[in-house]
Amino acid sequence: MGRRKKHIVMCADDFGMNEHVNRAVLELATVRRLSATSCLTQGAAWPSGAGRLRALDIDVGLHINFTEALDSDNHFHRPLSRLMLKAWLRQLDVAMLVREIERQCDAFEQHMLREPDFFDGHQHVHQFPQIRDALIEVLVRRYDCDDVWVRSTAMRHASLKGGLQLKGHLIALLGSAALCRRLRREGVPFNADFAGVYDFTGGAARFARNMDGWLAAVEDGALIMCHPAQTGDPNDTLGEQRVAEYGFLKGEAFGALLQRHDCRVTRMQT
Template sequence: MRRLILCSDDFAFSRAVSATIAGLAQDGKLNAISCMAVMPGWSDDSALLHDLPPHVEIGLHLTLTEERPLTAMPGYAPDGILPTINEVTRRASRGGVPLDEIAREVTAQFDAFIAAMGRPPAFVDGHQHSHVLPGIRGIVLAETARRAPGAWLRDCTDRLSAMLARPFLGKAIGSAYHSRGFRRDAAKLGLATNDSFAGHYDFAHDYAAILPRMLRKPGRRHLVMCHPGAGERTGDTIAAARPREADGLRTTNITDIAAREGLAFPA
């Protein structure tokens, strides 16, 4: 049977976000959690993950934008703050990112994840999908193959017919464009990926109402990203959406809406 992977991004973004995500997973509302091992609270927050149900996959949310890196990156983040995704995308498309600095930072984030969890990540993706960008993707794929060869990676592409059936087509096409060829590149290293992807929206709509539409026309491993949370943190542009998503997940019978699309959840 096809499988729904409902993955919360941004674990360790703040303690309130981490506690909300862990609680949802404990209640059977999530079956994957992607962790920001770059964050100062990561080590403490990771304790919330150790007693979750065994079907909940714990992955690494590589963070190369808008936070403080773990390593010195004078060419990439000269002021000590990682650049915005728009800047990274522009620089990467022109071959203008210092790949040696990025490689050291990616290694450091793998190290931080493994130190806290005692095992490699079950999957790997990137904050704001920076892991698929030119130059950066090769580093991420090679490090995953070396450190977590059994992990799968987030591919943001999908069939056009599937994207047309879901909300926010423009955002989906943008993610797919930057991810083109990623699945092929992963396969060359023996790495798996999801085979369909959804979760795009404007962070303003009623999440419970829009979630079923994200499950339309799934692949065999249908990945849906989400960003539930609570509280506020300076600079968080989606702070208002996080509790709405959390409430939407709590009140939705995810198993039933998944089954209507031929998807198994939570397993």
């Protein structure tokens, strides 16, 4: 008897940031190498890209942003280190955070003409203290909690060694356990496992080795995040590696890895 296939959500972050990212996501979703994308609704390319997402059979979510000044409608943003400090000291205004999340929800619904399928955070801010409180308040009041899911960053595998594995666990320690407890209490689904953390260096070869490890180790129901773009943006520090990710994800080698590890790219099973 063959191994049971693992259902994996392949999620591209940062849709709407620029046209380079948008084109990569749209192409990869069309050929079913992606099953989800997380959207920066304050990004310059969000209004033009949203309409093209509507026809695709993928999960489309809100990538909550509190760390980058993407446009004039970005009412609140702080450098990541400062935001973390304020969150852990409980010095953020939760009512203000709720309003900012609502604005980003409004921008999502205005252009997608529907509610988000899921929520996560740019640089994982959605799991920080106070920010997760604001997110849960919005979910409970504004949406049917059975119909949306939230990204968990909890890694239940050991797919990478040394520093990269440490980075993944550090991200989870920023609030994943507390967020998951709140989500269970409110009946909000979340992914069973998480991967995709690395230092965004090494080109396509490094990304391929990482992907091999992730696919081998993750559980059924895992989410693997990625950050593809068709071409690099000179204003984007990840631009070169985004192009490398895109090249690998569209190629035959990724398809071969999915087969080898009995993985199927699917939408979230809630």
